[in-house]
Amino acid sequence: MLDFYYMLYSAPCRSILMLAQALGVELNRKQVYLDAGDHLKPEFVKINPQHTIPTLVDGDFALWESRAILLYLAEMYGKDDALYPKDPKRRALINHRLFFDLGTLYQSYVYYYYPQLFEDVKKSADPDNFKRIDAAFAAFNSLLEGQKYAAADSLTVADFALLATVSTFEVTGYDFSKYTNVANWYESAKKEVPGWEENWEGCLYYKKLYLSQLPVYGIVFEHRSWLSCPAKNAENSIMDFYYRPGSAPCRAVIMTAKAIGIEFNNLILINTRAGDQFKPEYLKINPQHTIPTLVDKGFSLWESRAIMVYLVEQYGKDSTLYPNDVQKRALINQRLYFDMGTLYKSFADYYYPQIFRKQAPNAECYKKIEAAFELLNTLLEGQSYAAGDCLTLADISILASVSSFDVAGFDFKGYGNVARWYEQAKLETPGWDVNWAGCLEFRKYFDS
CATH class of the missing domain: 1.20.1050.10 (Glutathione S-transferase Yfyf (Class Pi); Chain A, domain 2)
Incomplete structure (x- = not known):
């Protein structure tokens, strides 16, 4: 029996309820009343130190972040791979x-x-x-x-x-x-x-x-450049990578490529300050006009963490960076979503308004950085790596984010587990030197 901690009004929770029905999986539902503080009770925090819903417990395996749970259920309990194909x-x-x-x-x-x-x-x-x-x-x-x-x-x-x-x-x-x-x-x-x-x-x-009766705007409620080298070990693939060296998501992809021994045919610099991402030729390959973007023999993909997984699955043969074991993979997915939705987001919410819009520091956003590091510190308790017993994509993605905090001047030495992990990850992660060079490029925004 799978224990499922949820509330029906939550969209992430509802996505899992729909998938469970599609898979024919029975969930032992346990409602968590956020307004009453159920998510902060010691017994729930023990299961999920991020104290969020939804949370799934399968035997002694606990997992949160709804989209990581979706993938886990599909891989573990799907009768075939239709909902999450192996290709x-x-x-x-x-x-x-x-x-x-x-x-x-x-x-x-x-x-x-x-x-x-x-x-x-x-x-x-x-x-x-x-x-x-x-x-x-x-x-x-x-x-x-x-x-x-x-x-x-x-x-x-x-x-x-x-x-x-x-x-x-x-x-x-x-x-x-x-x-x-x-x-x-x-x-x-x-x-x-x-x-x-x-x-x-x-x-x-x-x-x-x-x-009910909430007034909302407009709505009425009723109730080529810095790096360039030929591809290798990529099955004759022709890969173009559109990026900025200072971008943490771009750096995470580059480190992933280094870790699996591939290099991009073309690293194409996108000057976002000059509006390169809005040019018609770029919008044609990425209508969301974001970086990084990968084009692999005509196959376009963006969102850095999706690119990282793709590179390992396509070119990293039997790689421990993203293993086949469903539970190990689920933990990596959870950490990737944590990085995107909590850790890296706290960086963007606090620093980007200051860098790009010349706004004053926001104390509430700074508290979110501290909360994110406190949680990362908890996740790393007794752990040498972010999501298992060896280096994975979770370490690479989080390393790119934490190194951005480092170059921004955020002092995380008080988070002992994070500081220890960071020093080790710098030594073990292929492409760290390239990542740090990008950090120093990004530092120019702070210096100016």
């Missing part, structure tokens, strides 16, 4: 959509609505954050061009995650009808995804609890 390219697209959901689409909801709903002093709607929602839906609409499903020619775990998110936007009152590809996909997914009815029940529950 590296198909899997890479699914991973991309999951990271896109966490870091762009669902995050746009959090940026705009959560300050109005959940902060102690309710904030008014921010029009700039509303634009993030529009941009996220525009990107999703482009990804769905000519597609019935989110990431393949059939239903996959990506559809489950995105359906939970988009249904939350719908019940909140956001009108995405002008994004016709999204609207068409949504209507189709509602009919095909098992458990849709319970998902919608959770949406209505969420609306009843939090959305």
Whole structure:
């Protein structure tokens, strides 16, 4: 029996409930009342030191981060690989959509609505954050061009995650009808995804609890360059990598390539300050106009952590960086989502407004950095590596983020486990010297 800690109103929780029904997996449901502080009780923190929902316990194996749970359930209990295919390219697209959901689409909801709903002093709607929602839906609409499903020619775990998110936007009152590809996909997914009815029940529950009479903006509620070298050991692949040397996600991909012994045919510098990412030729390969982007013989992929997994699965033969064992892989996935959604996000939320918009430091955002490092410190207790007994993609991704904090001047020596892990990871991770050179490039923003 799988113990599942959740609340029905939570979109991440609802995605797992839908997938469990699709897989025929029975969950022993345990509701966690956040408003009552259930997630902070010692018995729950012992299971999940990040004290978040959803959390899954399978025997003595505990896992959180909903998208990592989705992949674990599909790999462990799927009767076949239809929902998460073994083909590296198909899997890479699914991973991309999951990271896109966490870091762009669902995050746009959090940026705009959560300050109005959940902060102690309710904030008014921010029009700039509303634009993030529009941009996220525009990107999703482009990804769905000519597609019935989110990431393949059939239903996959990506559809489950995105359906939970988009249904939350719908019940909140956001009108995405002008994004016709999204609207068409949504209507189709509602009919095909098992458990849709319970998902919608959770949406209505969420609306009843939090959305009544909330005034929201625009909505009315009812109730080539720095590195260049020829490819090797990549099965004659022709890979172009679009990047900036100072970018932590770009550096993580470069270290991954070094670790599996491949090099890119072309490292193409994208000057984001000059707007290179908005040029038509770049938008053609990445309509989300982000870095890094990989093009492998015509196959385009972005979101750094999806690229890292793809490189290992496609070219890292039997690599311990991302092993076949489902539980080991699930822990790595959890750490990758932690890095994207908590650790690296805390860096971006605190430093980027100061660097790029010349804003004053935000004390509340600084506290989120401290909380992220406190959690990382807990995860590393008694551990030499971030997600197992050897170096994995989790270490590489987190190393890129922590080295950015290092060069920014954040003092994490007080987090003993992190400091110890960091010194070891610098010695063991291939490509550390390239990573640090990129950090020093990024440091120019702080110096200026």
